[in-house]
Amino acid sequence: MRTQIAVVGAGPAGLLLAHLLRLEGLDAVVLETRQREHVLSRIRAGVLEPGTVDVLREAGLGARLDRAGLEHQGFSLRFDGAEHRIALTELTGKSITVYGQQEVVRDLLDAAEPEPWFGVSDVVLHEVTTDRPSVTFTDADGIARTLHCEVIAGCDGFHGVSRNAVPVTCCERAFPYSWLGILAKTPPAHHELIYAHHERGFALHSMRSPELTRLYLQVAPDERLDDWPEDRIWEELVLRLGTACEPGPLVEKGITSMRAFVAEPMRHGRLFLAGDAAHIVPPTGAKGLNLAVADVALLSKALTSLLLHGRDGNALSYSDVRLRAAWRAERFSTEMTEMLHRSADPFEQRLSLARLRRVASSTAAATALAQDYVGSSEGA
Structure with a gap:
């Protein structure tokens, strides 16, 4: 060949x-x-x-x-209990x-x-x-x-x-935390991405389509998926993001090292x-x-x-x-x-x-x- x-x-x-x-x-x-x-x-x-x-x-x-x-x-930064929008188009x-x-x-x-x-x-x-x-x-x-x-x-x-x-x-650099990520069949809870800094850890709200939402939680690097049933994931997302996320069937669930x-x-x-x-x-x-x-x-x-x-x-x-x-x-x-x-x-x-x-x-x-x-x- x-x-x-x-x-x-x-x-x-x-x-x-x-x-x-x-x-x-x-x-x-x-x-x-x-x-x-x-x-x-x-x-x-x-x-x-x-x-x-x-x-x-x-x-x-x-x-x-x-x-x-x-x-x-644009996208949102949430911390100190408040939302701050980064207006990408307006700024750049x-x-x-x-x-x-x-x-x-x-x-x-x-x-x-x-x-x-x-x-x-x-x-x-x-x-x-x-x-x-x-x-x-x-x-x-x-x-x-x-x-x-x-x-x-x-x-x-x-x-x-x-x-x-x-x-x-x-x-190389290894970070002292990982991401627990899910892809869920549920409409996004917000029209833009949300990056949240919370006392319990980072969370990210993203999307793939009007019907698919991508969500992440900061977890310990040695965390196990078995310790995170669906109910716990959704509760933690709502707490950290400060947004009502509608639970939906999971397409994917995994932990990724940072x-x-x-x-x-x-x-x-x-x-x-x-x-x-x-x-x-x-x-x-x-x-x-x-x-x-x-x-x-x-x-x-x-x-x-x-x-x-x-x-x-x-x-x-x-x-x-x-x-x-x-x-x-x-x-x-x-x-x-x-x-x-x-x-x-x-x-x-x-x-x-x-x-x-x-x-x-x-x-x-x-x-x-x-x-x-x-x-x-x-x-x-």
């Missing part, structure tokens, strides 16, 4: 990269260890920055997004769009040509520092194959094989990392999917310049440019996380409240927060 670009991973980063490359006339083959149904069922991020929406529209992927996406011009001239990551993936799979190779195993990357790398794998029928290519794009997440093929320096991670560099020879293979941000800042889209938007241009025109400048600078954006996103996401979560340290807890009060009382501070939230012109 032969192609120009082997894309490892059929998440939003890998699928979008392959789509953008095909629009430029390049061949790309996508390999994925999971089955198609699993890829479509993964419930992840739902907040799209305007830059992300622009990329999807320009790639011909905006039809369903424009019909079903929910435009939001921009808005965000709520549209689930799994919906983006569905749009990408509907547009994919050819279909990704799902259910592969034993994926190994070879000769990535040469101009003739390859990928060996076993397909879903148990047949061993070799995919020869000119470039490999590692879009297979933190636990994938691509990151381990790059001699990276890893910078961590940050950056791998440096994001390029090794002809192997390029993108998305969660290169960086993970705390979800509080809603940056993960947006960062991945910005990665592959730049990478598609760099690979087009390299493979079609023989110019390697953008490919050589890709890692440096995207790492600067990754660290901007890490900075903002970490600040949001520490500001909104309940800390067991009295000093940190009082700092969090001081930061929130400043945002609520200072137009300059609220504007800075809003600009970070909607995404900078530099793609972070």
